[in-house]
Amino acid sequence: MAFATLAAAVQVSALEAISDREMSEINGQAFIKVDATSYNQGTGDWAGQYEFTKVNLGLDIETLTTADTLKVGEFERTAYQDGTVPVLNDDRTIIYDANGNPVVHEADIIINDFALGRVENYRNAAEATIDPFMIRDPYIELAYKVEDGVRRVAGVRIGFAQAQGWLSGEIVSLTGRFQGEIRGLVATVYEQNCNSWLDSFNCLELSLAQSTEIYTQIDLLDASNGSGTAGNGEAYLKRASWAGVPNGRSFESDDSGLIASLIPTLTVADDCEVTGTPACFRTTIYQSIYVGQEGVGFEEGGAASGAFLSLQTEAVPWEDLSGLDSADRVLTERGAYLNMSQYAGPGGGEDVRYPLYLDLYTATNGQERVATCVGQLKGC
Template identity: 45%
Template sequence: MNSTSKVLLCLISLVIFKPLSALEPLEDRELSEVSGQAFISVDSSSYSEDGEAWDFRRINLGLDIQTLLTADELVVGEFERNFGDGDGTAPMVVEGSDGSTRTVDYIYDENGDVAVPSADLILENFALGAVKDPYSANPEVVPFRIRAPYIELAYKDNDQGIREIIGFRMGFGRAQGYLSADLLSVTGNFEAFVVGNGTDAYNSACVDGDSGAWEQCLLLSAVQGSVIYSPIELLDGYTGNALPDGTDEDVGYIKRATWAGVPTGGNFSTGAWLREVLPWLTAKDCEISGVRSCLKTNIYQSIYLGLPEEQRPEGATFEETSARGMFVSLQSENVPWEDLSGLSNAGRVYTERGAFFNSSAYADANGNRRYPLTLDLYGGLAGTPRVATCVGKVKGC
């Protein structure tokens, strides 16, 4: 059994199996004092769009899991993709707005072409959970917590009218804790939030690096001392686009991405009157006024899903601080999975053939929009270090 099969088996075992004690009947008096819901429930639903129809069966597991799980490698969706025909993009050279060309640090194969990742998801040194003080005499396990996991199947009639399974996904109703990995290839929704001080951006582009044009530096100087922020997502690292040419805009995600950042046309935001200034500072050719905006995904070594402990209000509950909507799916053709993020505009998560990882914005207990990963401005540029995932080791176990 290869490492991928072992990891998937472990994940499925986590959400299905639970230690059972000997069963004993309850007296009527005891039953009257007990309330609850079924350990396993099944939801059925249907969805149709543009003449196509899908049926779904979701098995909900009433579990609350705490785990520390590690694996050398998680590879899902390994097959040949045609990146020249709307199935993704991996050009070797990008032309800048001034007519210049440049290359980015992709790996090249023996033919001099960009070595496109072999699978939709490649996560090396994968782990859920963390270990505090891993080198001390009293290390502490910080488990990854999962509540209400589920398994869902998507059905559709084929051309002969025969109903068949075309999709599978495994997701978590709520999740909280560290997900660590070397993100070598990511297909799906990977969203984060970068926040920082305008002074830092000004110094980076106009003082330390001296890479911003005079008019851009003039605009950046206006936001010194103000908080600036922007969502980031998976990108084509050559063009800075969040959607490759030729891809169906209803899907709207990069396949086998190795870059993330502020997409071309995106910009930092801020409050008060300064919000009218920052839209002029838009991302183009992987830069925002001299500030780098395309970042390698493997620099994000550990992602904290939910609200980190140091940011939680005193007495906050798991329901109030955990993330929603996370899942991994496999599909043989297009599947519009239900969006379980809790956002007011949640509809469908559109996926295509292959594997898909969904770690995107969600609604907290108060309905506010949250992101699974929040970075400061320099953290967004330098990456996030990995937390230890084993006693005596940072990676592996």
């Protein structure tokens, strides 16, 4: 009986050839597309001939993913070499080992209790629902360096054409570009620094501008001095664990009038402070980050573009897929690299968006973790 059933199934499922005419009437899209490109316009460490093979997966993915630890790029680094940042205490002082050397994190990227997506109504298993992390057109790309006719693998990256949703975890160490925008009313800065407008001339000016909306960009930082740049020619900071407003950057305002015009002068960051308000924060205080624009649908332009995670054995100039008018190459160096930076919105290359948006209160006080398990917040 079982044999007869199997035979019938095979007969029904048998493949049959179709004619060229029938084939011409069929439309479809490849599930996998492979692109091959080359690049030789780099200078310095990125000079030479590069070849890239990109495997595009034509998929729309909705996922809830959890992991105890995401750790990439685990090898020895030395503080203040190649842009490596030392580990700091909460008071921003450098931690030294027994030999008197500044301590650095053990890997380029370390995120504990990593998760994509969230669980709503997590305390009630019967009513719990998944709010997935959404991904469109993921890809895997290999980079090759060609020298003297020899082609060797120089790096690999995994990325998404578009992504939106909650990313959660204890962000211990980050290497690469991690950008966001903080926005809010001057009243928040005034309330955190001034008891009254009589405290100082700055407080007087801030009190007059309390209803003015201000904004600025945040980046990874070396919080020991408030610097947001690696220096010594390096492209970016490695193993950073603080983010905020780097030295010399100020808040801006789109409002008009004399008071609004003074905002850039009143809010210049210096050594992790803006008008007395802390401007550098441990990345661990942001337990959950919304990638993209919360409240805007995926199809309506709420998804972020250009995000990727890569690992290089040497310098690699990856193609910048942010869509911005200024997009060219993302210059990565040896080790792991996380790219969560500016990208173009639905308006095109001049429509600058950020993968991370924070209000002034959240920027200074942190974001609590959303639930990523049924019955508990984390540790599924």
